Amino acid sequence: MTTWLDEAAREGLDALGSRAAEAEIVALGVSCRSARELSTMADEMLRYLVEHHGFRALALEGDDVAGALLDAHVRTGEGDPRQILAESRPFLRTEEVLDAVRWVRSFNERHPGDPVRVVHPARPPELPGDRAGIERMLADGISRWHEENPAKIVYWGGIAHTAPDDIPTLGKLLRERYAYLSVGLTFHHGEPSAWMPAPPPDFLEATLDTAALDTFLLDLRDAPAAWAHAPARTRLVGPAYDPAEDGHHLDGTPAGWFDLVRHTRRVTPGEFFRLSCRSAPVPSVGRMTEGVTMTEFEVRAQDGRLHFTRHYPHEVARVWRALTDNAELSAWTPWRMRVDTVPGGALSVAFGRGKASKGEVVAVEPGRRVVWRCYGELLDWSLAEHDGGCLLSLDTTMADPGHVTHSAAGFHISLDNLALVLDGQPVVKATSPPKEPRFPELVRHYATTLR
Known part of the structure; x- marks a missing residue:
C-alpha cells in the first residue's frame, strides 16, 4: 500500500x-x-x-x-x-x-x-x-x-x-x-x-x-x-x-x-478574528438575570479567552461545595459530572445520556481555587470573600476561539443555575445549552457586545 x-x-x-x-x-x-x-x-x-x-x-x-x-x-x-x-x-x-x-x-x-x-x-x-x-x-x-x-x-x-x-x-x-x-x-x-x-x-x-x-x-x-x-x-x-x-x-x-x-x-490553529478586550453588560433574559448589575456579573473576552466575574450572597465555603460536589455540579453545569477534586484527579463530563468524556483536575487550592481540563479547554475557577458574600471568577481558554459567543451564553446559563442551587431552588435544565430557551438570545447579545 x-x-x-x-x-x-x-x-x-x-x-x-x-x-x-x-x-x-x-x-x-x-x-x-x-x-x-x-x-x-x-x-x-x-x-x-x-x-x-x-x-x-x-x-x-x-x-x-x-x-x-x-x-x-x-x-x-x-x-x-x-x-x-x-x-x-x-x-x-x-x-x-x-x-x-x-x-x-x-x-x-x-x-x-x-x-x-x-x-x-x-x-x-x-x-x-x-x-x-x-x-x-x-x-x-x-x-x-x-x-x-x-x-x-x-x-x-x-x-x-x-x-x-x-x-x-x-x-x-x-x-x-x-x-x-x-x-x-x-x-x-x-x-x-x-x-x-x-x-x-x-x-x-x-x-x-x-x-x-x-x-x-x-x-x-x-x-x-x-x-x-x-x-x-x-x-x-x-x-x-x-x-x-x-x-x-x-x-x-x-x-x-x-x-x-x-x-x-x-x-495548526486557524487565525480566528481577534476579539477586543471588552466587558459585556448582562442582558435581562429570563428570571435569573433580571436586574443583575455590572458589579454582580461581568463578562470579558480577549483573543479566544473568557473571563467571568459573579457575586453570590453566600459564604465562600458554600460556593466551594457547589464547585466540588458531584450532585450539585450535575445540577448547575450543563453536564452529568463526576470529579475527584485533588491534583491529577479524574474528571468525567457528559451531556444528558450521552457518552462521557474524560478530563482531569489540573490544580487545587482547597476552598479557593480549582482548575479543570476538559474538551481541550482549561477552566480556572477561583473564589474570594467580597462584600459579605463570595466573588466567583472563571477564566477559560477556548478550544475553538471562534466559539466564544456560544460559550459565553452557555456559561451565563450555568452561572444562573448555580445561583438557584445556592438558594436551594430547583433547576430545570435542557440536555445541552443550545436547547435552553434563553440560549439564542444570549448568543445574539454576546455576538454584539464581545466584538
Missing part, C-alpha cells in the same frame, strides 16, 4: 482538474474547520477550479444570512466582508475564509462579465429537528440555487455532510442529482484546537500518513480495491473534541466517501 501511495500521491492539482472537468458540483469536505492548513488547501482548490475549470459559484456551508451578504459583496463591493464573517458562525470567522472571500471579489473585479456568486437561499429555511432533515435541507438549497443559477458550484463544508453516507447526507443526495465530486481534506495529527494525536491504525489518516510526501492529492479511482473498499474510519472534528476517545468519526470506506483526498501530515 505504501508503494502505491508514493507512486499515486501528487503535490499539484492536476488530478483535481481531470476529475472536475465533467463535474457540476465539487465538494471540498474538511475534517476540521478550525485547522489553518485545511482551510488554505480549500482556498487554493477553489481558486484553481474558478480560474481553470469555469466554476462560478461558492457555497460556504453553515450560515445562509452571511451567504446572502457575501454574495452582495463579491458582486458589488457592498459591505465589509470581515464584519459579515465576524457576525456569522464561529468556524467562518477566520482570516483564511476572509482571504478566500476577498479573492473572489478581486476575481469579479477583473471579470465583471463572468462573476463568481456566493450561494444562498432566497430566505433562510427553518432548521429541521433531525439529521436527515438537515441533510435534505442543505441539498435542496443547493438544488434550488442551481436551477435558478446554472453555474458549476464549489461547495466548501464539513466531511460529515459532503461525504456520501446512508443517512442520506447532502453528498449522497447531490450525487443522485448531479455530476458530483467528493474531495476529502484530511490530516494526521496536530493542534487545530486541542492537541490531536496520531489516529488509531484503522483510520484512513493512519494509512495516508505512510506516504513520503507531507501534503498531497490522491485520486482514488486507481487505488487497490482491497483498501479503497475496506471498512475504515475517518475523523470528524467539531468544537468539542476528546482526543482520548476519538469519538467523532465516520464509518464507511475510503472510496465510498471520496473521489479524491487531499491530505496533510500536521495542522
